[in-house]
């Protein structure tokens with residue numbers, strides 16, 4: 001028996017669940033207790049699929065990455081279930097393999113069960129802000145670095161050839177949402193943008209052809225233009241975190257992904273798709289290989 | 300641990316080699332000077348190093364590690380030495396590499412909301428540098444006035460506001476590390492919010508590694524905008540049960556407070572009998588909590604907070620937005636540890652985390668156990684995270700007191716593990732808690748933990764005796780140790 005076994009504790013707002021659970025199933029199980037796991041985005045995809053694609057999603061703006069919200073896991077190691085981490089929200093007992101795996105997108109040592117930190121669900125409201133691209137950029141930049149940026153759940157920039165929009169999501173009691181709504185309208189007006197209430201859902205599905213780019217916030221537009229030229233299609237920038245989800249008819253070639261990663265890796269970023277992620281970067285090759293040898297795993 | 304410790308046999312020529320390797324650094328060997336490096340914030344577990352090098356530049360470090368490699372002596376990295384788990388002490392003697400002078404802010408990037416710092420920079424100084432940019436670095440250990448960012452990263456420090464903002468690990472985008480063989484590597488960087496491709500995330504392994512996986516020489520940190528408005532609330536309760544019920548409701552708020560701190564009535568009495576008194580009724584159990592953000596929104600939340608705090612039989616609830624008065628409340632909270640020194644000559648501060656639904660049960664358990672062993676127990680801790688910090692008061696001179704402390708600590712740890720908790724939430728394991736590791740981890744888990752050390756820390760030369768108790772450095776200079784290992 002592992003130290004970590006499947007459980008659900010609504011009072012402590014945590015759950016240990018198979019990594020292959022579809023998000024829709026998790027959602028249903030916890031909704032009755034007014035809880036949710038905000039970082040997952042496709043009800044038909046499994047938790048592991050989404051985690052491995054990108055630890056940064058829309059709600060990372062407020063809740064951080066998946067890695068910040070996975071408290072523990074069981075992995076399969078040498079044919080046995082091995083527990084890592086635990087079920088509490090702070091844990092510095094030993095090396096942080098939970099984060100190391102959750103942030104690694106790695107398929108060699110992958111979670112079979114995960115302990116997730118859940119959040120109390122509130123009424124959520126979204127606005128679509130539309131107008132000129134430069135004004136939208138100003139809107140996003142000003143918002144993310146103002147104190148209001150601390151109260152925004154989602155700041156997603158939609159990028160398509162000559163079609164741009166920003167989606168802002170926030171939660172709260174009625175009077176709180178009213179204040180937030182008013183402020184977002186004021187900011188939109190200042191930037192000569194239109195703001196309309198919508199029911200915002202992350203528009204892409206896991207089954208779409210998705211390319212993920214991790215870069216700095218200021219370089220997201222440069223990368224969106226590059227992806228537009230190379231692949232066509234459309235993208236969502238998670239503006240607070242510098243991550244791009246790009247959807248296109250065709251996938252980029254391995255060569256393109258490698259070239260992009262070479263450029264992105266100057267600052268620690270990279271490009272990947274579901275089927276391809278760049279090889280271990282040169283800088284960490286030696287540590288990686290040493291470690292793999294100690295773990296007695298195939299490189 | 301101390302009776303098992305075997306110090307190495309330091310050779311004077313090693314000191315000379317170190318001086319030559321980094322002529323600009325300060326090399327200390329005078330026993331009087333070395334005394335300052337004997338212990339950390341815990342105060343006990345004293346181990347004198349043989350030599351200390353205070354480096355002036357990160358370039359000094361690789362040559363030092365090369366000397367250590369050739370001469371085969373153990374070394375320990377030290378920031379400000381405020382650790383509360385015995386992290387920066389030279390359990391087996393050898394060298395301490397002191398990094399406090401590597402204290403520069405290398406970059407502040409307002410648009411991308413990150414900064415790059417050297418590891419010796421003191422946390423609160425970073426926030427002073429960031430203020431003009433309208434940004435701040437949220438993790439806030441109470442030692443922020445002294446502790447360094449390198450130490451914070453190596454311990455994965457937490458603090459009062461981490462309930463809402465998260466711990467150090469949530470903010471470290473990348474690190475530059477000098478590995479045992481002197482190689483400089485960079486893990487992550489400004490664009491690394493998405494982690495790593497195709498491998499472990501090495502930055503995450505470095506965070507909380509307690510100086511056992513390399514010397515961190517540069518850190519990329521994520522930043523947040525400074526909140527415009529802050530309200531601090533103080534609620535008084537007549538008993539433990541009412542206060543823990545209020546905590547549960549606060550934790551379940553969809554927009555929870557940034558901090559939820561618990562102060563028991565014994566600590567309140569101490570504070571109220573001191574110059575730091577803030578007018579709390581002396582027999583009260585207290586919750587200190589805070590909300591922050593943009594002004595209109597935060598102001599609109601005040602009533603709800605007051606209602607929640609008042610719902611569970613609070614005898615008094617006050618809300619404060621005046622900066623000076625708020626600061627006074629937090630000072631009263633933070634000074635508690637210091638005031639405990641008035642009650643007893645020695646103090647053991649524990650650090651464990653439990654699922655929050657067990658708060659009342661575990662707190663009551665600690666009070667009962669303390670009473671049984673005649674050890675006063677005082678509690679002031681990060682309740683929102685379930686991060687307990689029970690303080691055990693004792694007098695090392697009284698025979699039996701230290702044994703009672705060990706018994707009490709052991710019972711606490713066993714209870715914490717029984718309810719699904721863990722050994723440490725922010726102070727780390729060091730050499731203080733390593734003896735409990737096998738209570739929570741199975742042999743397989745400990746072996747798994749060891750693999751990373753075997754990959755990056757040959758012969759346990761870096762910070763031996765920490766995290767995993769059986770870690771002891773065996774270099775050619777310590778054949779007696781080899782013998783001991785063989786004898787075991």
Ligand SMILES: Cc1cc2nc3c(=O)[nH]c(=O)nc-3n(C[C@H](O)[C@H](O)[C@H](O)COP(=O)(O)OP(=O)(O)OC[C@H]3O[C@@H](n4cnc5c(N)ncnc54)[C@H](O)[C@@H]3O)c2cc1C
Nearest residue numbers: 378379380381382386440441442447449450453457510515
């Ligand atoms: C009054 C007081 C209050 C405290 N409050 C809190 C609190 O609220 N939250 C909390 O989390 N902690 C708290 N602490 C504990 C302590 O301050 C933290 O653990 C802090 O992070 C240690 O930083 P430091 O610079 O003092 O590191 P040190 O104590 O010098 O070292 C700590 C560990 O980090 C390693 N290390 C240091 N620098 C490096 C580096 N550059 N590279 C690799 N390894 C390195 C050392 O080897 C050691 O193992 C408190 C301590 C005191 C005395």
